[in-house]
C-alpha cells in the first residue's frame with residue numbers, strides 16, 4: 001500500500017521512522033532528489049514522496065501527520081486542544097529548526113555557487129541556539145514533547161537534532177541532548193536507519 005521515495009539520508013528518514021513506529025509495511029525506493037523516479041511523482045524533484053496505492057503525497061510533515069491520523073497513533077485526534085498544541089509544536093519546529101537548517105544547507109551546497117552567502121550561517125547558528133531555549137521553555141517534564149505520549153513533532157525534532165549535529169549546529173540545551181538520546185534508542189528509529 002505504501003511506497004516511500006527518497007534516500008534515508010534526507011527528510012525521507014522521518015517517513016521511514018514513522019512507518020516503523022506504526023508497524024506498517026512499505027516499499028522503499030532510496031532515490032536522490034531530482035532523480036527521474038522522484039520527478040515522475042513530484043515535479044519539484046524533492047524528497048520524500050509517499051505513494052499511497054500509487055497516489056503521491058509530498059512534504060514530510062504532511063506525510064507523517066497523514067500516517068498518524070490514518071492509523072490512529074502518534075497523534076491526538078483532530079479538533080482537540082491537545083491536537084492544537086501538537087500542531088503548534090510541529091509548526092514551531094518547521095519554522096525555527098527545519099527552516100534554519102535548510103537555509104544553512106542551501107547556502108552550503110544546494111544553491112548554485114554564485115548564489116551562496118556562507119556568512120549567513122553564523123546568524124543561523126545564533127537563531128538555532130535561541131530557538132532551542134524557546135523550545136525548552138515550553139517543554140514539560142517529558143519524556144516527549146506532549147508528555148507521556150510520543151507524537152509527530154517528536155520525530156521531527158529528533159530528526160532536526162540529528163541533522164544539526166551533521167551540519168555542526170551545536171545542540172546547546174542539555175534537555176534536547178537527553179531527548180535525542182532517548183529517541184535514538186527507539187527500535188523503530190534503529191530499524192529505519194538500518195536502511
Ligand SMILES: N[C@@H](CCC(=O)N[C@@H](CS)C(=O)NCC(=O)O)C(=O)O
Pocket residue numbers: 010011012033034045046047048058059060061110
Ligand atoms: N518541506 C519539504 C522539503 C523537502 C526537501 O526540500 N527535501 C530535500 C531533501 S531533504 C530535497 O529534496 N532537496 C532537493 C532540492 O531542493 O532541490 C519536506 O519536509 O518534505
